[in-house]
Amino acid sequence: MLPLLFWLAPVATLLALAFAWLFYQQMIRESEGNECMRRIAAHVRDGSRVYLARQYRLMGIVFVALFLLLVVLAFVLETHSRWLPAALVVGGVSSALAGFMGMHVATHAAGRTAQAATRSLAGAMQLAFRSGAVVGLVVVGIGLLNICGWFLLLRWLHPVPAGGDAALLVVVTTTLLTFGVGASLQALFARVAGGIFTKAADIGADIVGKIETGIPEDDPRNPAVIADNIGDNVGDVAGMGADLYESYTSSILATAALGAAALLGADDPGAQMAAVVAPMVIAGIGIVASIVGVYTVRTHERATQKELLQALARGTDLAAVLVIGGSALVIHALDLPNPWGIWGAVVAGMVTGLAIGRSTEYYTSSSHRPTRYIAGEANTGAATVIMAGIAVGMTSTAVPVFAVVVGIGAAFLFASGFNLGEVGMGLYGIGIAAVGMLTTLGITLASDAYGPIADNAGGNVEMCGLGVEIRQRTDALDALGNTTAATGKGFAIGSAALTALALLAAYIEVLRGALLEANILELPLPSADAVQTAEASLQQLVAFFDVTLLNPVVLLGVFLGATVSFVFSGLIIRAVGRAAGQMIEEVRRQIREIPGILSAQSEPDYARCVEIGTLAAQREMLLPAVLAVLTPVGVGLILGAAGVLGLLTGALATGFALAVFQSNAGGAWDNAKKYIEEGRFGGKGSDAHKAAVIGDTVGDPLKDTSGPSLNILIKLMSMVAIVMAAATLAWGLF
């Protein structure tokens, strides 16, 4: 029986979409400014559409191919669930839809924010933030609505297995997990290709513009300036949105699956259902809290940077407090076993997210010692700047990793009632912690998406030569966006790590389902009598697959997983270099061949730069994408399930730390340069500044492309492993 509280989740999704529509209507009614502002905004909007159209075309081809493959696996070879092909398509399409809507809103909002800045700072901030809220609410609204819809549909349509309703819930939730693979694949396209595009455009614009030709940033004479603005939307709106959409949906789905498994055969038949719907209901509470939080974000006309930051923090903090209170009520109302323990897991997840955010801020903000240390090292040249950045990036991994370790440890202990033998509930607690961290995604993503909107608004104001006061307003909004972007990256990495952990735990449950599907109803165990597959504990399943460090197959998997993160990063950094190279050549060509560009007598061919960046991004993402998808498949077929678990563990451990390292080192290099530009160590034009510029250039692809792409890698590999679990069991050599 479905608890009445479950309906809070779908109602919350409808609320999210309704408020997103309301905020969108409020934004679209605003003026887009004068002819120049409208023209620049239209260039960015059209270019973004061109980019997305090409990306979706390529994605369509890949999805059709995978759909056909899954149809063969599900209907011809009958090794996989028959829901899988449809789940792939729906997951991918809904994530793409969220991405498209996010880009649509952001590209309409930038020009309007610029125009609003001509009137007031407070008005411009509210418009930009509420436009960001549209992105956040669309992502959570579509994501949770899909989950609720599919959950209801599968419960209704799926035949009840031998174990009755309880077994049906396990089957439904593990089948639901495959819904995430479509979102994962779409996130791969959005994050990796988007990251390559954005950095190729940025580096192309910077190298030829700033360094070779001396054209400042956001100068309309630079042929790559529009591509650079599009890149902000592609990377930080569509890419970040798809990344967090995947984390959001996957964490809820994995937790539901873990809940169904943990309370299979519980004394209270309603407890299992409550555990399954709890993550959805908590996510629903998070949506309502986010909407309330959005309304509290406002500022006054003479606000300082600190006050602007406080205005944003007021919204996210209030949403967090509401979730903490609301989830306690919901968990008790659902009558879950050990309710305070599960609530503790929610809070553990939120605190972990907070700790990672604070740590990111500490290591990347010029208000703190690490970034100032890098800036100081610039006095002795580029080599010491790079060494300092690497050192700061590496040491910065300690706090987030420690936070996750403590967070998952606490979540496990709270949810299991401090009983290490209650592995099922403990793992459920880890899933709940991931859900807890992502509950307020509606408003945290609003803060992230606000960044590129403010950045583009600043570019628009710059290119149209508006007054000093207006530029000062958009500069203030942009600086705020830079801060939220840095913490947003930390949040994305942390949530990806927790989600991947939950998926790793859920993988064991998926293996159980695959065993049952393959009619392996009894598991022979090395140290005990055989157990029924359906009733085997997680420890017994792990023992059956021999997932121990003494099993060389597991160790091989761990080593391969650790290596994949590095190879994947290397391929992406190289891809950025190559794509940027093509962009640089094009910008040089235009400056050389189109007369009057530098004297502003003729307009550059912006569209050509966008096209080159788009094509390069799609082409260059293929190899890393193939690596991410085929590695778990190949390892599964050769090393079997134990090898896959080793692979996922190795990839998660190194991928998480590597992502934090790259993101924080890049952010710290960037802010060290800005710190010097503010008039330290010689300021602009000094040797220290030149060294810091080199550090920033090295850090650019790390923080904006390969670092964030690792989020996708660690989740996608888990998701592919889950989808291919049946094939791994059927055809794995070990």
Place this chain on the structure above:
Amino acid sequence: MTTHVYLSVIPEALIVSMLPPEDFGLYYAVGTRQRSRGQAMFFEVDPTLAGLQPALEQARRRCVPHSDGRPKNSVYASIYRALERVPLNAFGALYLTTDDGRVLELESGKVEPEQTDTLHLYQEFCPITPRVVSRLAPLEFSRFITGPDLLIAIPRLVFCDLKLDGLAEDPVDGEAQDLPYPHLQHLRDCLSELRTDTHKVVKMVMRNAGGGIVYRTIRSGFFVGDASGLLYYPMPSPQTLEQHHRDWWRSALMSSLD
């Protein structure tokens, strides 16, 4: 088409051109094919008052439009000892050009008297290019360098004074965080020496710093001086540049990335 006569100070040259100052600055900075870039500084010169008349006349005769009607970009009248032969009364506006060809026009103004105990950092552009520190204010410095009393004097000098921030008052411990100069400690030493050695009025900091400057470091402006007088081209404040010459100012701040 009108011909203009420009006196370039980086490098020293007298040039006849059919381009107005803004276009000439763009051409001079990035070239016709826009494949190079570099700072430029030049004065517009009144040809009727300029020296070098035979060479100038010859160059003006050669300065005719191209066969397709395009204006002639440049004809060099002199590339050596040009400055000393252009009298002060022939100097028009000064044009500062950024790496990417943005041009700022500076009109000459009145030299403001300065307090004498402040230390100065001067960048000389033409005909020699050292960077020096001095206890002399610009007018006295110009007289000192170009005056007949100095054994190694030069006839005329183009120079600017650069910011010293806290070093002007306290060379040892003064605030210098925003000064992009190389060898800052050496600069402190030179300034300290001037402070302690009361006989010394000028000390060289860098033998050759003629590759251009970071425009944001200019303190009061540019000077053209000789024994007869001093022309002063005041530099607008950063606020004025930000407000009224935004494109030039942004480009000028970029030149630091060389």
